Amino acid sequence: MKDSIDQFLLHLGDYTILLGQSFRCCTVDIFRRQGPRMAHVLEQMNEIGVNSMGIVCLVVFFVGLVIAMQTSYEMTKFGTEMYVGRVVGLTMFRELGPLIATIVLGGRCGAAIAAEIGTMKVNEEVEALRVMGISPIRFLVAPRILAFTIMAPVLAVISDYVGIIGGLVLAITELHLTYWQFVENMMSGMIVKDFVSGIAKSVVFGLLVGSIACHFGYRTEGGADAVGRATTMSVVTSIVMIIVSDAALTAVFVYIL
């Protein structure tokens, strides 16, 4: 028990330092022309955002469909199935759009980044960068965290709408609602906060997934087995941290703001 607490504190310390250095690199250092290279950030944004779009859309479309099915199953008993638009819209915007998008990102890109940086660590590539006087934070870590934080909300918005389309497809085919009935019902119950709170969450989730992946990759030590462990730890920790921070943020948005 004491060991795992020590381990946890060690991780937390390293993680905080990594996050601090990356933050510094993306803010103060930009003015000293020491910020991350634009090409690296764009490359990562492409990998994280553009190349993950397909899988995010696929997953979230079916999530939207399932939510519409599950809620309408109960609603038809009371004749309230016209409210399905509102239910799907609210759950997507407030909760599932950002959540599903970033969990998929964690599994796809977070794992890839942990494995990539971990392998570079094991092959002494990171050490070589440092000896050449190139900061691995600036060269590897900061562009990835930045790209994650920028692309997570973008994917969350897309995910919101694709999920709603999933619900809409069900509403039209099974509940015989029209497109306008669905959309009007959805919009009538929606306030700006519903949309914005979801986006705010996705920014936090993206930052978490990106930085956790970099952290586990960056502290890899040893051989191929260590890279495997880092990858697994990165995915598991990201998912846990997304859910935990989701609960905290939801509480803030529901009870405080």
Place this chain on the structure above:
Amino acid sequence: MAYSTRIVDSVAILELDGEVDLYHSPRVREEIGKLISKKNPTILINFQKVSYIDSSGLATIIDAFQKMRAYKGRLALAALSKPVLSVFEVARLNQYFQIFENEGAALGALTTPKA
């Protein structure tokens, strides 16, 4: 690093002073670039006061050589000190460039009309 340029008998002479290293090469390239943009038919670089040259310096001269070849200009080097010359030799570039003992010899060879 200091520079001076003058024209003697239609030969543009660029005199360098100091070390042609990673940090000074960009300035040297700028100076040569000015002469090249005027399409000077013959450019002579005087190394009299150059104590050190590294591979960025060599690359800068190769770059100039290539650009001058486009308009059939001639590039010549003069007064290379021993350590500087040996850097050219290690890269086997001494065979490629016209290298003269000193500025006088260079001007003599460059200004006599070709047979």
Place this chain on the structure above:
Amino acid sequence: MSTTAISNSNLPVHIEVKNLVRAFDGRRVLDNISLKVHKGETMVILGGSGCGKSTLLRHLIGSLKPDAGEIWLLGKEITRMQDQEFAEIRKKFGMLFQGGALLNSMSVGENVALPLEEHTNLSPEIIDIMVKMKTGMVGLTGFEHLMPSQISGGMKKRVALARAIAMDPEIIFFDEPTAGLDPVMTAVVDLLINNLCKKLGITAVVVTHDMASVNRIADHIAMIHKGKLVFEGSVPQIHASTDPLVRQFINGEADGPISFQQSGDDYLKSLFAST
């Protein structure tokens, strides 16, 4: 190439290690090491696996800090130096890692260009020419566009060498540059080290356990055993040495003061310790 030692102490001292001590988990991996390398000299650090050679190099390049002792590079003490000050020294040395440590996501040419792009204001055209010069020097002209995964181990080491000389360093550190190479490629890499360092006047520190390489490249040899300096001298001197440790190493014998297993008592003790 150079079988006689340069005992020319008129040349400036480029590297000096004074009483270096470093322990891991209470075990002294470097025990009071002192060394001196003059400008342009090739110093070979010799010793069996695990004797602390890589650890010594890691201290020289500033990746590890010693428990005690001093390290002077190009006339400056580096172990107590601020990061910013060290960054300047860093640009003056190159390092060839054991596995090459090329960045796998970048082509051969991009790897060589990387330090130049990061540290200088040279234009892309000039960097391009320089990359061609450096890859040419290691005999890899025309391979610039290949990725590290597409080339052999020996070629990777040569690319890594090209990258290490990209900034025209004054010192290069080599960690086992020929380990895992066939005899021909070993000779090629040794020849490159000799050509580059001797012609360009670069100071080199080469870690190896290969005696054939030592004979080809060393001006000066330091042999380490269990973290201690056990021999220092030239190639003829090491061959003339009567020290049993040194003799065993250069002759490659299993029997001798360098034991390959724990002594009989320790072995039995460890077997029966828990019962």
